Amino acid sequence: MTTPLIDNPAAFCAQYGPWAVIAGASDGTGEQFAHQIAATGINCVLVSRRHGVLTTLGETLEKTYGVKTRVVVLDLSLANAGIQLCKAVADLEVGLFVSNAGADTAGKLFAEGDLNTWHNLINMNVHNPMDACHILMQPMIERGRGGLLLMGSGQAIGGQPRTGVYSACKGFSLNLCEAMWTELKPLGVDVLSAVAPLMHTPTLHRTLGDLAHAIPGVLDADYVVRTSLENLNIGPIYIFPTGIPGDDHEAIMAARKQRIDNVLALAKAMFEGG
Numbered sequence: 501m502t503t504p505l506i507d508n509p510a511a512f513c514a515q516y517g518p519w520a521v522i523a524g525a526s527d528g529t530g531e532q533f534a535h536q537i538a539a540t541g542i543n544c545v546l547v548s549r550r551h552g553v554l555t556t557l558g559e560t561l562e563k564t565y566g567v568k569t570r571v572v573v574l575d576l577s578l579a580n581a582g583i584q585l586c587k588a589v590a591d592l593e594v595g596l597f598v599s600n601a602g603a604d605t606a607g608k609l610f611a612e613g614d615l616n617t618w619h620n621l622i623n624m625n626v627h628n629p630m631d632a633c634h635i636l637m638q639p640m641i642e643r644g645r646g647g648l649l650l651m652g653s654g655q656a657i658g659g660q661p662r663t664g665v666y667s668a669c670k671g672f673s674l675n676l677c678e679a680m681w682t683e684l685k686p687l688g689v690d691v692l693s694a695v696a697p698l699m700h701t702p703t704l705h706r707t708l709g710d711l712a713h714a715i716p717g718v719l720d721a722d723y724v725v726r727t728s729l730e731n732l733n734i735g736p737i738y739i740f741p742t743g744i745p746g747d748d749h750e751a752i753m754a755a756r757k758q759r760i761d762n763v764l765a766l767a768k769a770m771f772e773g774g
């Protein structure tokens with residue numbers, strides 16, 4: 501049984517420090533990631549669209565935990581924002597990348613939503629996190645340590661009406677995380693897809709209004725973030741209760757982990773000749 505590194509701040513810093521980049525850091529789970537990561541002593545790059553909120557958060561983190569912070573204002577739904585983000589942190593030794601921003605607030609049928617809306621959602625959940633992972637993992641591989649944590653969703657498990665593109669994006673993210681984990685874990689770099697449940701975040705409350713309080717089983721952001729960080733050095737996925745009737749999240753997680761073992765053996769035979 502692997503011990504969560506987050507329980508040992510010095511070991512957590514050694515694996516994921518000295519800088520973390522949190523994409524979508526200004527509220528909800530992103531703000532929680534910033535607090536919980538800074539509490540271990542890791543400096544934080546805070547990324548989102550709202551400069552004022554990020555600056556205030558940065559000041560709080562510096563005062564509370566004695567870490568350094570950098571604010572990067574970026575619209576992560578735009579093309580090439582992942583590459584721009586990496587340019588903005590190129591002078592830093594980044595040991596941890598958290599891709600948090602990604603919610604679908606449209607609530608539209610696939611046919612109703614315009615293509616621009618869907619393209620922006622794909623940029624935020626697919627193109628930009630993929631580009632940032634690809635760029636940021638290179639020095640991590642060279643150093644033989646680091647971590648990539650992508651916020652997923654229970655919707656990655658299957659397509660749903662009114663969130664078709666979103667669930668497709670989260671499916672991409674989940675599969676990419678599983679694959680990256682198999683490739684990077686032997687090199688010392690950890691990967692986690694946090695397959696998130698419904699959570700009390702400002703975005704959910706803006707999207708659903710009072711309904712957010714009426715739905716049973718909505719979890720608090722600080723608990724989801726803590727559990728995700730506990731699983732970062734275990735990986736490759738942590739599936740929270742999805743809230744979908746009939747979904748046994750423990751069984752789905754166990755089956756996917758077993759499948760990864762099976763795929764590894766097959767891939768070894770196919771690409772390495774046994």
Ligand SMILES: NC(=O)c1ccc[n+]([C@@H]2O[C@H](COP(=O)([O-])OP(=O)(O)OC[C@H]3O[C@@H](n4cnc5c(N)ncnc54)[C@H](OP(=O)(O)O)[C@@H]3O)[C@@H](O)[C@H]2O)c1
Nearest residue numbers: 524525526527528548549550576601602603698699701703
């Ligand atoms: N909340 C839930 O119930 C739920 C359920 C399952 C999965 N998730 C996943 O959990 C993650 C966090 O969700 P969330 O509910 O907190 O909502 P979210 O809107 O994905 O995240 C909020 C954070 O992302 C930033 N952000 C949003 N759009 C951005 C953009 N275009 N460019 C830059 N930053 C942007 C926001 O800052 P600014 O407004 O300052 O830009 C804020 O810091 C997402 O990946 C989501 O898919 C959420």
